[in-house]
Amino acid sequence: MAVLSSAKRLLPWGRASAGGVSGGLRALLGTDGGGGRSLLPSRWKSSQPQLDPVDRSDEEGGGDIDWDNLGFGLTPTDYMYVMRCSQEEGGFSRGELARYGNIELSPSSGVLNYGQGLFEGLKAYRRADGPGYMLFRPEENARRMQHGAGRMCMPSPSVEQFVHAVKQTVLANRRWVPPQGKGALYIRPLLIGSGAILGLAPAPEYTFMIYAAPVGTYFKEGMAAINLLVEEEIHRAMPGGTGGVKTISNYAPVLKAQMDARSKGFADVLYLDSVHKRYVEEASSCNLFVVKGGAIATPATEGTILPGVTRRSIIELARDSGYQVEERLVSIDDLISADEVFCTGTAVGITPVSTITYQGTRYEFRTGEDTLSKKLYTTLTSIQMGLAEDKKGWTVTVD
Numbered sequence: 001m002a003v004l005s006s007a008k009r010l011l012p013w014g015r016a017s018a019g020g021v022s023g024g025l026r027a028l029l030g031t032d033g034g035g036g037r038s039l040l041p042s043r044w045k046s047s048q049p050q051l052d053p054v055d056r057s058d059e060e061g062g063g064d065i066d067w068d069n070l071g072f073g074l075t076p077t078d079y080m081y082v083m084r085c086s087q088e089e090g091g092f093s094r095g096e097l098a099r100y101g102n103i104e105l106s107p108s109s110g111v112l113n114y115g116q117g118l119f120e121g122l123k124a125y126r127r128a129d130g131p132g133y134m135l136f137r138p139e140e141n142a143r144r145m146q147h148g149a150g151r152m153c154m155p156s157p158s159v160e161q162f163v164h165a166v167k168q169t170v171l172a173n174r175r176w177v178p179p180q181g182k183g184a185l186y187i188r189p190l191l192i193g194s195g196a197i198l199g200l201a202p203a204p205e206y207t208f209m210i211y212a213a214p215v216g217t218y219f220k221e222g223m224a225a226i227n228l229l230v231e232e233e234i235h236r237a238m239p240g241g242t243g244g245v246k247t248i249s250n251y252a253p254v255l256k257a258q259m260d261a262r263s264k265g266f267a268d269v270l271y272l273d274s275v276h277k278r279y280v281e282e283a284s285s286c287n288l289f290v291v292k293g294g295a296i297a298t299p300a301t302e303g304t305i306l307p308g309v310t311r312r313s314i315i316e317l318a319r320d321s322g323y324q325v326e327e328r329l330v331s332i333d334d335l336i337s338a339d340e341v342f343c344t345g346t347a348v349g350i351t352p353v354s355t356i357t358y359q360g361t362r363y364e365f366r367t368g369e370d371t372l373s374k375k376l377y378t379t380l381t382s383i384q385m386g387l388a389e390d391k392k393g394w395t396v397t398v399d
Contacts, residue, residue, distance in 0.1 A: 110193025
């Protein structure tokens with residue numbers, strides 16, 4: 001694995017906030033503890049991001065990674081993208097690429113004290129027809145972040161700023177994009193309340209940043225079908241809450257149920273609605289589809305379920321193929337009587353479900369090559385990786 005270049009540099013993100021509290025966010029970039037050379041200019045610049053030289057000697061792979069056994073874990077790459085704004089500025093300006101590394105936050109920052117933060121997830125693939133890379137519907141991730149930012153009282157980058165930052169992050173970390181068919185570069189945009197605040201209120205300053213890591217399959221089962229457990233006591237979201245936006249505060253509360261399920265041999269948990277406790281919502285990190293006869297159903301996104309980009313794409317592809325797709329309430333009875341069940345998400349892709357356990361009874365579903373999930377998986381991934389014509393204009397080329 002490549003070693004991160006040693007660099008110690010504090011970005012001047014701090015700003016005096018109300019009450020005279022010193023502003024808190026400065027990036028501590030890739031340090032070896034010995035005060036290595038600076039990789040960034042001494043002042044923050046709002047102009048076009050300047051790309052520091054990247055080692056291109058290993059363009060087809062990142063260091064000593066075993067691409068054939070690449071799971072879903074953090075592999076530090078070379079660069080991250082950073083952009084900030086304050087309440088006075090009213091919006092984000094152009095950001096910069098910086099060496100990947102730790103950041104410093106004020107103990108009183110909004111994200112640490114009140115969970116004022118959002119994140120997104122998308123992937124970049126190597127093109128099949130030549131040099132360059134492919135993104136899949138990044139503008140949808142940008143719009144979802146904007147929607148979430150409105151709910152969390154945060155400013156958000158424009159769609160153009162978001163997509164530009166993603167492209168810059170991919171190009172800066174291009175040697176970490178797995179070979180065709182071996183995985184993808186997972187891209188994680190973050191939007192956080194980085195300014196210092198004591199009372200419950202929106203932060204005075206915000207930071208948008210993106211980092212990336214090469215990944216393979218999300219579940220330890222790889223491409224095999226997974227086993228899920230229906231959770232009846234712990235709920236992921238509630239009406240009027242934030243289940244429909246990708247806020248960071250949605251995820252830690254489900255860790256208890258997820259870890260308990262995994263200790264029993266299940267891959268993940270399915271959550272029920274918090275009011276009636278009989279309607280299926282989603283898993284810890286992915287949406288759900290059920291197939292019965294020639295009809296497909298997926299829980300409607302009405303505030304408690306995250307509107308996934310992959311979910312939306314699968315609905316369109318299935319309808320284009322002549323299937324009836326319903327977005328509606330999906331009861332536990334609908335679930336256990338289904339012929340086929342599968343999950344969708346950026347991280348999980350399209351993952352078939354082999355069994356679901358509910359109230360101690362295990363229910364089995366159809367899996368294999370002749371299933372709808374397999375057909376949709378092939379169609380979707382062929383578009384994402386440039387192996388099939390993109391008739392919908394979903395992909396964005398980065399080169």
